[in-house]
Amino acid sequence: MSSTDKSCGCGDYPLLKSIKNPVEVQALDKEEQAQLAHELRQCIINTVSKGGGHLAPSLGVIELTIALFKCFDFDNDRIVWDVGHQAYAHKILTGRYENFHTLRHKDGISGFPRMAENKYDHFGVGHSSTSISAILGMAVANDIEGGDRNCVAVIGDGSMTAGQAFEGLNQAGGMKRKMVVVLNDNEMSISANVGALSSFLSRKLSHPVLTRFKKDFEGILKQIPKIGDDLAMYAKRGEDSFKSFFTPGMLFEALDFTYLGPIDGHNTEALIDVFEQVKKLDTPVLVHVLTTKGKGYAPAEDNPTYFHGVGSFEPETGMAAKFKGGLPSYTKVFGDTLCKLAAKDDKIMAITAAMPEGTGTDCFSKTYPDRFVDVGICEQHAVTFAAGLATMGYKPAVAIYSTFFQRAYDQIVHDVCLQNLNVNFFLDRGGLVGADGATHHGVFDMSFMRHIPNIICMAPKDEAELARMVRTAIDFDGPAAVRYPRGVGVGADMDEFPSVLTIGEGELLRDGSDGVIITVGSRVWPAVEAVEELDIEHGKSVAVFNTRFIKPLPEKQILELTKRFKNIVIVEENAMAGGFSSAVVEMLVDNNAIDGHNIKRLGIPDEFIEHGTQKELRAEIGIDTAGMKIAMLELLNK
Numbered sequence: 001m002s003s004t005d006k007s008c009g010c011g012d013y014p015l016l017k018s019i020k021n022p023v024e025v026q027a028l029d030k031e032e033q034a035q036l037a038h039e040l041r042q043c044i045i046n047t048v049s050k051g052g053g054h055l056a057p058s059l060g061v062i063e064l065t066i067a068l069f070k071c072f073d074f075d076n077d078r079i080v081w082d083v084g085h086q087a088y089a090h091k092i093l094t095g096r097y098e099n100f101h102t103l104r105h106k107d108g109i110s111g112f113p114r115m116a117e118n119k120y121d122h123f124g125v126g127h128s129s130t131s132i133s134a135i136l137g138m139a140v141a142n143d144i145e146g147g148d149r150n151c152v153a154v155i156g157d158g159s160m161t162a163g164q165a166f167e168g169l170n171q172a173g174g175m176k177r178k179m180v181v182v183l184n185d186n187e188m189s190i191s192a193n194v195g196a197l198s199s200f201l202s203r204k205l206s207h208p209v210l211t212r213f214k215k216d217f218e219g220i221l222k223q224i225p226k227i228g229d230d231l232a233m234y235a236k237r238g239e240d241s242f243k244s245f246f247t248p249g250m251l252f253e254a255l256d257f258t259y260l261g262p263i264d265g266h267n268t269e270a271l272i273d274v275f276e277q278v279k280k281l282d283t284p285v286l287v288h289v290l291t292t293k294g295k296g297y298a299p300a301e302d303n304p305t306y307f308h309g310v311g312s313f314e315p316e317t318g319m320a321a322k323f324k325g326g327l328p329s330y331t332k333v334f335g336d337t338l339c340k341l342a343a344k345d346d347k348i349m350a351i352t353a354a355m356p357e358g359t360g361t362d363c364f365s366k367t368y369p370d371r372f373v374d375v376g377i378c379e380q381h382a383v384t385f386a387a388g389l390a391t392m393g394y395k396p397a398v399a400i401y402s403t404f405f406q407r408a409y410d411q412i413v414h415d416v417c418l419q420n421l422n423v424n425f426f427l428d429r430g431g432l433v434g435a436d437g438a439t440h441h442g443v444f445d446m447s448f449m450r451h452i453p454n455i456i457c458m459a460p461k462d463e464a465e466l467a468r469m470v471r472t473a474i475d476f477d478g479p480a481a482v483r484y485p486r487g488v489g490v491g492a493d494m495d496e497f498p499s500v501l502t503i504g505e506g507e508l509l510r511d512g513s514d515g516v517i518i519t520v521g522s523r524v525w526p527a528v529e530a531v532e533e534l535d536i537e538h539g540k541s542v543a544v545f546n547t548r549f550i551k552p553l554p555e556k557q558i559l560e561l562t563k564r565f566k567n568i569v570i571v572e573e574n575a576m577a578g579g580f581s582s583a584v585v586e587m588l589v590d591n592n593a594i595d596g597h598n599i600k601r602l603g604i605p606d607e608f609i610e611h612g613t614q615k616e617l618r619a620e621i622g623i624d625t626a627g628m629k630i631a632m633l634e635l636l637n638k
Contacts, residue, residue, distance in 0.1 A: 126439020402442025
């Protein structure tokens with residue numbers, strides 16, 4: 001692959017360079033469409049290989065994207081890409097080709113559609129199963145205004161397993177609004193799909209042998225004198241009944257959608273023919289499209305789960321780029337610890353929502369398959385399902401990314417905490433996650449959990465403390481949550497078997513005389529680095545206290561510290577509004593221990609943080625080592 005196009009940085013693609021507006025796709029002939037598909041694939045592969053991203057989903061919808069742009073005018077029409085993992089071709093064809101090399105880089109273009117980024121991103125996405133609801137809203141608004149817009153949602157079969165997708169389908173069918181839902185069926189979401197619906201969608205009656213048989217049989221019937229045409233008609237009716245019973249058509253027709261498909265999602269001409277017909281219909285239509293995740297790039301086709309969201313790799317081989325290190329990730333430490341505990345306790349079960357590899361529960365699924373459940377993209381169901389298990393004496397470990405855990409808030413409150421059930425939540429990617437940006441940062445969990453009665457909340461300073469917290473949560477007779485960051489540990493020495501922590505007890509990691517940094521989780525060791533540099537560079541003696549618990553706070557220990565230190569910096573990798581530092585300050589106020597102190601809070605400000613590396617983002621908002629030093633020096637110099 002050439003790299004002569006310096007403006008883009010992702011290769012030399014003459015046809016892509018010539019397209020300045022998506023309307024120009026409509027003028028392409030068949031050969032040019034094929035060339036465009038080739039250039040899009042090479043551009044996406046080349047770019048993602050350098051900086052990572054969602055490769056396999058976007059490669060799977062190249063022809064679909066071209067067909068949509070060929071048939072619809074998105075200056076007037078509307079499109080919503082569910083989740084947005086598959087929207088890279090859309091981004092390139094909507095005026096972002098020259099900046100595509102900045103994908104997911106700080107101050108570059110987002111990895112997901114964002115309304116603020118481009119006028120053709122008609123709805124911001126990042127979490128699954130929202131597209132049908134959003135596009136229905138646009139369709140209703142269009143009808144109220146008497147407009148002529150076509151409204152299109154593109155949703156994957158994995159996203160179709162979530163309840164909100166069916167809430168949207170149900171409402172849309174009942175209102176009979178003109179809209180198009182494209183079901184991108186590649187038999188995968190991130191990991192392999194699960195559940196009865198997935199099995200139902202994967203039933204395909206498009207095998208060439210069956211198709212040829214139907215055509216030949218119809219021809220034979222028509223040759224019968226006098227009654228041949230009638231027999232062929234009855235056979236066709238029988239085929240329609242057969243299809244409605246054995247294909248997804250039955251399901252969607254029952255929801256008052258006109259069902260078309262399944263259609264080869266890599267046959268551009270076939271897709272164009274269907275979409276041209278769809279535009280003429282005034283009813284809700286579902287177009288069932290069959291695609292291959294990672295299409296056109298052999299490594300991604302062979303391993304679509306790995307290439308769903310991938311880091312840098314060698315484009316020629318698909319091999320991951322080599323990085324220094326070798327420390328275990330927090331995800332792996334959690335998974336290994338849970339397996340170790342499960343070997344001694346057969347009541348422990350693991351539950352995840354369509355992400356066994358992402359949450360580290362894949363090892364549990366192989367070791368204890370009878371005690372592992374992947375519920376699909378159904379976070380609400382996962383939590384209440386776990387609550388049901390807990391009523392029967394089991395100890396469910398629900399492993400979900402922090403950002404997706406938000407989707408189950410009512411179930412956390414009502415089904416688990418209100419009933420004080422022994423359900424354990426393990427929140428991966430707690431804090432800033434990096435290149436996935438605002439939709440994926442897990443920066444609200446401390447705020448929305450700490451005010452719920454009965455639950456205890458923890459955050460580890462390193463991988464050894466994570467293992468202890470996993471055991472502490474499992475052993476605690478009630479709701480418990482542990483949130484831990486994306487990335488690798490710090491190289492802490494691991495216990496042979498993790499011990500149990502005392503609930504609500506922190507640790508003084510370093511003592512001092514001039515001030516104290518009170519912190520938790522990922523910010524603990526950077527705080528230690530900060531006070532060591534303050535000592536060396538400025539001769540200041542500052543203590544570091546690791547609370548370990550967000551709830552219950554180690555109140556007695558913190559109050560003792562406030563008797564000794566006037567200058568206090570409180571640091572968290574969570575929204576400051578209602579978060580950890582708020583909890584500390586509230587506790588001090590309630591104990592009349594706030595007066596006479598200089599207090600500085602550091603954390604996520606009241607705004608959404610965009611994409612960039614974790615290091616860049618932590619530095620930007622001042623929660624890294626340098627930011628803590630500056631904050632403490634400001635207090636000390638008052």
